[in-house]
Amino acid sequence: MKKLIVFTDLDETLLERFTYSFEKAVPALNLLKEKDIPLIICSSKTMAEIQQYCVALENHHPFVSENGGGIFIPRGYFKDIRYDSKEYDGYEVIELGTPYAELRKAVKQLRTEGFDIKGFGDMTPEELSALTGLSPDEAKLAMRRHFDEPFLYEGDIKKLVESIRAKNLNCTQGRFFHLMGGSDKGRAVDILKELYREEFGEICSIAVGDSPTDIPMLEKTDYPVLVQKDDGTYDPKVNVPGLIKAEGIGPEGWNKAIIELIQRLTS
Numbered sequence: 566m567k568k569l570i571v572f573t574d575l576d577e578t579l580l581e582r583f584t585y586s587f588e589k590a591v592p593a594l595n596l597l598k599e600k601d602i603p604l605i606i607c608s609s610k611t612m613a614e615i616q617q618y619c620v621a622l623e624n625h626h627p628f629v630s631e632n633g634g635g636i637f638i639p640r641g642y643f644k645d646i647r648y649d650s651k652e653y654d655g656y657e658v659i660e661l662g663t664p665y666a667e668l669r670k671a672v673k674q675l676r677t678e679g680f681d682i683k684g685f686g687d688m689t690p691e692e693l694s695a696l697t698g699l700s701p702d703e704a705k706l707a708m709r710r711h712f713d714e715p716f717l718y719e720g721d722i723k724k725l726v727e728s729i730r731a732k733n734l735n736c737t738q739g740r741f742f743h744l745m746g747g748s749d750k751g752r753a754v755d756i757l758k759e760l761y762r763e764e765f766g767e768i769c770s771i772a773v774g775d776s777p778t779d780i781p782m783l784e785k786t787d788y789p790v791l792v793q794k795d796d797g798t799y800d801p802k803v804n805v806p807g808l809i810k811a812e813g814i815g816p817e818g819w820n821k822a823i824i825e826l827i828q829r830l831t832s
């Protein structure tokens with residue numbers, strides 16, 4: 566049988582909006598553990614934030630931070646990592662993103678061009694906390710960024726995107742806009758799939774997301790799953806071949822879709 570692996574977004578996918586709770590997905594999370602199926606977090610969150618969720622979820626698998634900016638592989642998890650990697654804090658890190666200092670420079674430049682954008686790096690932890698519902702301590706973890714700058718902007722998005730592209734950078738949209746380099750979740754998913762394939766032979770992949778930042782990840786997997794947004798609708802911008810629409814908002818849809826798929830694929 567093929568080795569199953571599951572990729573997941575966090576915000577508004579595995580985690581409920583505002584409460585950041587994964588409680589409603591616990592039955593499916595337990596099923597993955599029981600079946601020894603790796604759950605790979607692939608989020609716009611930072612390494613420091615994802616590490617906290619790895620502890621809460623008792624997850625010891627690799628994860629992807631900041632929209633595909635970095636792949637963090639626990640040291641010794643794979644026998645051989647044939648990609649350039651750096652050792653950092655117990656992980657082998659494959660860096661795909663543009664360094665944060667460069668992104669911050671670009672934010673400042675965009676402001677001088679007249680775009681009224683405000684990045685996480687322009688906010689205090691208290692401001693970010695009020696904006697996101699994170700506690701001030703969690704907001705500090707969200708501000709420890711390496712490869713991606715989330716920002717607020719209310720002007721002409723088309724013009725802004727043109728200016729970002731002219732700087733050889735990219736922009737994607739989840740709950741915030743995100744400024745980043747050439748990395749995306751899809752490239753990180755491809756590399757991890759390859760590493761699992763080398764270790765386990767044939768694999769079958771599932772991914773769960775809720776927003777356009779998840780499209781590159783969903784496109785790279787055999788079973789792409791879209792959960793409902795907070796208002797019970799599906800994001801109309803997410804349309805990839807074979808898309809499975811989970812019945813339920815965030816973690817509730819996650820739970821149902823994963824249980825169904827795992828039972829179908831392992832029976």
Ligand SMILES: [Mg+2]
Pocket residue numbers: 574575576577578739740774775776
């Ligand atoms: Mg999300």
